[in-house]
Structures are given as structure tokens and as C-alpha cells.
Amino acid sequence: MIPVRGYEGRRVAVLGLGRSGLATARALKAGGAEPVLWDDSPEARSKAEVEGFECRDLTKQDGFTGVEVLIVSPGIPHLYPKPNPVIAAAWAAQVPVDNDVGLFFRSLATDEWNRFETLPRVIAVTGSNGKSTTSALIHHCLDHAGRPSQLAGNIGRGVLDIDAPGDGDVVVLELSSYQTDLARSLTPDIAVFTNLTPDHLDRHGGMGGYFAAKRRLFAEGGPDRAIIGVDENEGAYLANQLAEGPGDDRVIRVSVSCKLDGEGWNLFARKGFLSEYRKGRQVASIDLRNLPGLPGVHNHQNALMAYGALRGLGLAPRLIEQGFHSFAGLPHRSQTVAQINGVRFVNDSKATNADSAAMALRAFPNIRWIAGGLGKDGGIASLTGEMDHVVKAYLIGHSAREFALQISDVPHEICETMDIAVRKAAADAEPGDTILLAPAAASFDQYADFEKRGEDFTRLVEELDGQ
Incomplete structure (x- = not known):
């Protein structure tokens, strides 16, 4: 568990008591906060009360009395198609609204990190399609390489439910637009944008709002390195905004539709082969055609994204290739x-x-x-x-x-x-x-x-x- 920092002795409201909501309440309590919980479901409230948590109807007039911040579960709409009544009440009471991802990033680093030889790193993956496979593939390759890592977020465990990372550990997070849209703190070391296709448009008020939610991971977070799929206009726009010039290798551009030229750090797949180019020269190539856990062009894109993140961590191409070959794939995904x-x-x-x-x-x-x-x-x-x-x-x-x-x-x-x-x-x-x-x-x-x-x-x- 990651105990939430910064709210010791302060009352924090949690809305939504599914998996992430209860994990958030436990992490708040572990950090010394006083959580008060609410869910429309009586069964969910009863489950929380069995664990000793206070439940309070946040829809009532005095619901936010003494509350410092409201933490919202990702499935609850906060703006479109219309704000949840509890969130609207928080706005009226001038209570800040955040989510568990925001709490995670503000609570992850501790004084113990000063004694580490290698600081823990966080890789965050977002986009429309391929997030889960990309995240799981990164985690698998790190495990194959002997690098301690944990998989969390939209896949695996909740972000606050993981173990506190140790010396040199890597945390791999899959983050949906629901999670990036609201988080007040977003500070990954490496951020991945897979692609963008229409989805969740009612929740974000259209494609512009949907892209804006994804973009926050990069614009708000300022990652040290960004791996960006540039086959859609939004990705090309994002890569252009992040790079300071043609040779800025903090941005790794990725394509499965064309060869990428230029002085920067480029990854692309053609006819089933992954190619890595830096400063206009090829530095690595991997045959993706017969990988049992990664069939099809869409999985080749996932492989490129994972490869970019792993190269950003400094892993050697051949070590990554070995990890690709032993990856079995995810249930329900090809x-x-x-x-x-x-x-x-x-x-x-x-x-x-x-x-x-x-x-x-x-x-x-x-x-x-x-x-x-x-x-x-x-x-x-x-x-x-x-x-x-x-x-x-x-x-x-x-x-x-x-x-x-x-x-x-x-x-x-x-x-x-x-x-x-x-x-x-x-x-x-x-x-x-x-x-x-x-x-x-x-x-x-x-x-x-x-x-x-x-x-x-x-x-x-x-x-x-x-x-």
C-alpha cells in the first residue's frame, strides 16, 4: 500500500466505493487522514462500514462540512454529460476534487528514497487502444530482464494498493482518460501515448475533450521521456508540442503506417519488422512476425510502444526481443x-x-x-x-x-x-x-x-x- 501523504489529521471525502474507492480509503487512513465515504449503493456503504469507515451522505447540505478534498472514483462523471451531484456540491463548497492517481503521484516519493542508489521510476501508458497489452508487455520484459516492477492502474492492482517501490523498482501504470482527466498530480518519468480513436465521447464532450484528457499526462506531467504514436493527427500534434527541435530525443516517435525520417529518435514497423533509428541511422531491428503473443499490426504497435519505454529505461534491444518472444499475451486481447x-x-x-x-x-x-x-x-x-x-x-x-x-x-x-x-x-x-x-x-x-x-x-x- 502507498499511504497517502499531506492529509494527516484532515478529513477527506471519497465518492464511489468500488475497488479503487475502498483502496483509496485504506491508503488515506494509513497516511493519517480521516476518510468519510459515500456511495449510492447501500451494499457498498455496508461493506465500508464493516471495515470501520464512516459513511456520510455528501449530497446533503452540510455534507462537506470540515472536508478538505473530495476523491472521486474514475467511473463517476465530473463534467460531461453532466456533473455528478456530489461533485457539483463540492464545487459549491469550494472543496478541491482529485482522484487516486493524483494522490498516488503526490505520495509516492518518501525520505527513504534519499538512500536509494537508483530512484524508482514510473512509466504511465495512455491512449485509446492497446494500453493494457503495452503495459503488460513492459512489465513482462522488465521481469524477464530481472528488473523489479509492479503493474497497476487500469490493469493489475489499484495505484494506491501496490507495495512501496524499493531501490531501482519500476511502476508501470495503465491510465484511462477517466483517470488522467481529473488527477491534480501527474508526474511519470516516462509517458506513452499509443493512439487516439473515438471512444467515451459522451464522458468528455467530444473528441477534443477526449484528447485533452489524454494530453494532460504530458502537458501537466512533463515526463523525462515521451513515447508518442504519430499515426493520427493528435499524436503528431502532441509530439510536435513536446519536442524542442528535430533532434530532441526526449520524444520517441512511433508509427506502424510509414517509415519515420529525421534526426530524432524514431521507431516504426514495416512488413513485420521493428526498426529503431537515431540521428538518421538504424540502431536495432526485431522480427515481429512470429511472436505468438503479439499477432497483427495492432500488436506490432503495442510492441513498438513497449520497446520505446524500455529503451527509455536503458534496456538493450536483444534483451527486449527475448522478452517479446516469451510474452503470452493478455486474456481477451487477440x-x-x-x-x-x-x-x-x-x-x-x-x-x-x-x-x-x-x-x-x-x-x-x-x-x-x-x-x-x-x-x-x-x-x-x-x-x-x-x-x-x-x-x-x-x-x-x-x-x-x-x-x-x-x-x-x-x-x-x-x-x-x-x-x-x-x-x-x-x-x-x-x-x-x-x-x-x-x-x-x-x-x-x-x-x-x-x-x-x-x-x-x-x-x-x-x-x-x-x-
Whole structure:
């Protein structure tokens, strides 16, 4: 645990008592603060009270009496589409609003660090797609290299729930826009921006607000080194803003769409090969084509991002390459769960929007595509140009019929449920086919989250394998 510093003997309110909210309350208490908690759920409040925490209705007129700061869990909207009433009440009471990420950065360094030979480092990863795989790959390669590290944030443990880092330790954080948007302190040593595609637009008031939330990690934090995907205009803009000149190697530019020229520090992938260039000369190359845990161009981008962060720490290219080869991938992200009679079954349940599904569709040949769920704005209309590899689509969930209309020229079948889709796709499949779950939709019509959806797919495939 990271005890929260700076609020000793002071009352701190916590809104939202999920995983991060309770971890925050414990860390505040460990640091000597007096947390007061609130959640709309009576069950969540009861759980907190069992741990000995005080719960107070922060919506009441005197809810913020004596409160120094309000800490908000990431799932609670603070501005768009409209402020949560408790947050609006904090504004009215002139109580500052922060989150657990802000508390983490202000509390991480301690006097003990003065005795360390090598200071701990923090790598923070944000972007639209690939954050989890990039973060996990960085952590895996550090572990392979014998560097002590911890994985936290949107993946692994909560940011305040990790162990206090020791001499030379590295903390790898995956940070969503919900987390970077509100944090008052953002000071990573290395920051990674993977890419930007439309997502969470209602929460951020459009693409401009969404990009602004991501940009705060770099503009507010001032990292020593920034790894920036420049295949979208926003990334190119950000890299340009951060660099002082063409040769400024504090910025590492990354592309999977073109070769990058110039005197700076550049990483790009072409025809499945990673290339590292510095001062206009190639200094390293890695063959990415046959890495079992990193299939497809989207995973090549993740590899580039992780490589840049690890090189920023000083790891040698060959050591990083060894880590890439032993990386098994993450569950629900282009995860091969079985090979049955020459047919590959791939679980990419995390592909919850059209852009991430497009990446998966480009990664495999001869696809029998399981898609659907609770569709997002635009559905899968943008994927009509990505159907070259799709033999047939098997559509499930709330948006099955809408999706069918949008891909009417592609052979498809409305299956409604996962079990029917898996069974029919398996019956139709031939050796060399890939049965791909890449829903391009949220899971909430039939599953609690994308993990449960992916677990159901995996279970059904395992049952096929046992027949």
C-alpha cells in the first residue's frame, strides 16, 4: 500500500466505493487522514462500514462540512454529460476534487528514497487502444530482464494498493482518460501515448475533450521521456508540442503506417519488422512476425510502444526481443484459446468498438467473425472496408440485426447468443480458418463486462475441444 501523504489529521471525502474507492480509503487512513465515504449503493456503504469507515451522505447540505478534498472514483462523471451531484456540491463548497492517481503521484516519493542508489521510476501508458497489452508487455520484459516492477492502474492492482517501490523498482501504470482527466498530480518519468480513436465521447464532450484528457499526462506531467504514436493527427500534434527541435530525443516517435525520417529518435514497423533509428541511422531491428503473443499490426504497435519505454529505461534491444518472444499475451486481447482440427479460436472480447475490432480483423486470414452486443454510435458501418478476410459473420446480442444491415453484403447469420454462434461457426469452419470473437460492441446486454463475455467464449470452445 502507498499511504497517502499531506492529509494527516484532515478529513477527506471519497465518492464511489468500488475497488479503487475502498483502496483509496485504506491508503488515506494509513497516511493519517480521516476518510468519510459515500456511495449510492447501500451494499457498498455496508461493506465500508464493516471495515470501520464512516459513511456520510455528501449530497446533503452540510455534507462537506470540515472536508478538505473530495476523491472521486474514475467511473463517476465530473463534467460531461453532466456533473455528478456530489461533485457539483463540492464545487459549491469550494472543496478541491482529485482522484487516486493524483494522490498516488503526490505520495509516492518518501525520505527513504534519499538512500536509494537508483530512484524508482514510473512509466504511465495512455491512449485509446492497446494500453493494457503495452503495459503488460513492459512489465513482462522488465521481469524477464530481472528488473523489479509492479503493474497497476487500469490493469493489475489499484495505484494506491501496490507495495512501496524499493531501490531501482519500476511502476508501470495503465491510465484511462477517466483517470488522467481529473488527477491534480501527474508526474511519470516516462509517458506513452499509443493512439487516439473515438471512444467515451459522451464522458468528455467530444473528441477534443477526449484528447485533452489524454494530453494532460504530458502537458501537466512533463515526463523525462515521451513515447508518442504519430499515426493520427493528435499524436503528431502532441509530439510536435513536446519536442524542442528535430533532434530532441526526449520524444520517441512511433508509427506502424510509414517509415519515420529525421534526426530524432524514431521507431516504426514495416512488413513485420521493428526498426529503431537515431540521428538518421538504424540502431536495432526485431522480427515481429512470429511472436505468438503479439499477432497483427495492432500488436506490432503495442510492441513498438513497449520497446520505446524500455529503451527509455536503458534496456538493450536483444534483451527486449527475448522478452517479446516469451510474452503470452493478455486474456481477451487477440488471445488464442485453442487450435481444434486446424481451426484457431481467438478471444478478442476487449475489442469493444469498431476501431479495435478492425485491428483484429486485419490480423488473421479466413475469419469466421463473432460480433455483436450493445452497439456503440455508428455500429460497425466503418468496418465495411475490413471484410476481405471475413468468410462469414455470426451476430449476437442486442445489435445483431443492426449489424446485419450494416454488413449486408457479407455472408452472415443472426445467432442471438454466444453458444449458438460458437457452435455454428465451429460446424462451418474448415482447417486454416480462424473463429474470432471481436464484438465491436459493449457487453452489457448479455454480460457484466467484456471479461465475462470472453470467459464464456473460452468455456464454450473448451467444451468443443473436449468432445
